[in-house]
Amino acid sequence: MFKRLFFLALISFNSYADLRATGDLGVVIERAEGSALIINHSQNTTLAKIKDLGDLSHASVVFSRDQRYAFIFGRDGGLTKIDLLKDKVAKRVIQAGNSIGGAISQDGQFIAVSNYTPGGIKIFSTESLELVADVPAEYGDKKLSKVVGLVDAPKHHFIFSLFDAGEIWVVNIKNPEKPIIKKFKNSGKQPYDALLSPDGRYYIAGLFGEQGLALLDLWNVDQGVKRILPDYGKKDEKLPVYKMPHLEGWAMAGDFMLIPAMGQHEVLVIDKRQWTLVKRIPVAGQPVFVMAQPDGRQVWVNFAFPDNQQLQVIDLKNLSIIKSLTPGKAVLHMEFTPRGEHVWVSIRDDNQLVIYDTENFKEIKRLPANKPSGIFFSSRAYKMGL
Numbered sequence: 001m002f003k004r005l006f007f008l009a010l011i012s013f014n015s016y017a018d019l020r021a022t023g024d025l026g027v028v029i030e031r032a033e034g035s036a037l038i039i040n041h042s043q044n045t046t047l048a049k050i051k052d053l054g055d056l057s058h059a060s061v062v063f064s065r066d067q068r069y070a071f072i073f074g075r076d077g078g079l080t081k082i083d084l085l086k087d088k089v090a091k092r093v094i095q096a097g098n099s100i101g102g103a104i105s106q107d108g109q110f111i112a113v114s115n116y117t118p119g120g121i122k123i124f125s126t127e128s129l130e131l132v133a134d135v136p137a138e139y140g141d142k143k144l145s146k147v148v149g150l151v152d153a154p155k156h157h158f159i160f161s162l163f164d165a166g167e168i169w170v171v172n173i174k175n176p177e178k179p180i181i182k183k184f185k186n187s188g189k190q191p192y193d194a195l196l197s198p199d200g201r202y203y204i205a206g207l208f209g210e211q212g213l214a215l216l217d218l219w220n221v222d223q224g225v226k227r228i229l230p231d232y233g234k235k236d237e238k239l240p241v242y243k244m245p246h247l248e249g250w251a252m253a254g255d256f257m258l259i260p261a262m263g264q265h266e267v268l269v270i271d272k273r274q275w276t277l278v279k280r281i282p283v284a285g286q287p288v289f290v291m292a293q294p295d296g297r298q299v300w301v302n303f304a305f306p307d308n309q310q311l312q313v314i315d316l317k318n319l320s321i322i323k324s325l326t327p328g329k330a331v332l333h334m335e336f337t338p339r340g341e342h343v344w345v346s347i348r349d350d351n352q353l354v355i356y357d358t359e360n361f362k363e364i365k366r367l368p369a370n371k372p373s374g375i376f377f378s379s380r381a382y383k384m385g386l
Helices: 001-016 378-382
Strands: 025-030 035-040 045-050 061-065 067-073 078-083 086-093 098-104 110-116 120-123 131-136 147-153 157-162 165-170 180-184 191-196 202-207 211-215 225-228 252-253 256-260 266-271 276-282 287-294 300-304 313-314 320-325 329-338 342-348 352-357 363-368 372-377
Touching: 025 067, 025 342, 035 120, 061 098, 061 372, 061 378, 078 098, 110 147, 120 147, 157 191, 165 211, 180 329, 252 287, 256 287, 266 287, 266 363, 287 329, 300 329, 313 363, 320 378, 342 372, 352 372, 372 378
Parallel strands: 147 191, 329 372
Antiparallel strands: 025 035, 025 372, 035 045, 061 067, 067 078, 078 086, 098 110, 110 120, 120 131, 147 157, 157 165, 165 180, 191 202, 202 211, 211 225, 252 256, 256 266, 266 276, 287 300, 300 313, 313 320, 329 342, 342 352, 352 363
């Protein structure tokens, strides 16, 4: 009898020992070999490697609302569903010829993918990855535009920009078989990326073909798209743009929005109550990601080539740089743990991930990774616009 109870207890212990929570998991893209690492950011460890994921040169990731599945958008049009508990591909489809990102709906039922080729978005069931809607980005004389800046928004909406057409579209997918599309034409020349404010109210697109930004207030859509900062940098000498800034990494903190300047070695501070320029902060190079810690007190900035070995930290209290770091060659991405005590940094050319303590800026640990780029934690499942 004793042996039987011991055996049952051992089985029960092993079953619990094999359990894995999902709240502190994440995915790191290894762009060169088309693979992804599953990591645990509480234990600062790598758990598994998933291979054969296609072209991940511009990959991004979103998570199911239960945080069990990661959906990876590949540049080759691949959409891959990863099971974070079983360390394997649950489903993979090739949905287009050239894709740059995607978003997951408010209720977690649908995945939208933005495509260059063919131009438009496609919407899939998160459960089966079956196509439920196809929205071509058609403009002019039946031309198809590249789609950029795709985000999810409240009330079952997806929002995106048409690079070639200079338009912003809002798509209601409450009934995905009959999506309702509202188009805002003449939104600005060549929108190249966009962000959604954390509260889901403002959609802001950066413009490559002209000065300023395009702002859509989702509480007052009848007012149309507003231009902000139309005169910024008109008299400044334009510097080479080696890498386009990523707007999903723009920082919203308190009353301020901090954004990377296009063609300048500056971070711009904008008062988002009046949408006016407050300050231009000189930085070490052309900024790419300008990312706020979860508490909003500090903003971390990385840079394009040839200054991409550096990181700088801006204090929001006095809007000045308080720390400069040199983690290694080719800093590509940063991701904060959910409450911001640590930040993970990908160092592509050193084949490493570096973890810093955000309070004292001390290095905690380095982990090996093959040409790492994007870092995505499962806590993104509960954030809009990511």
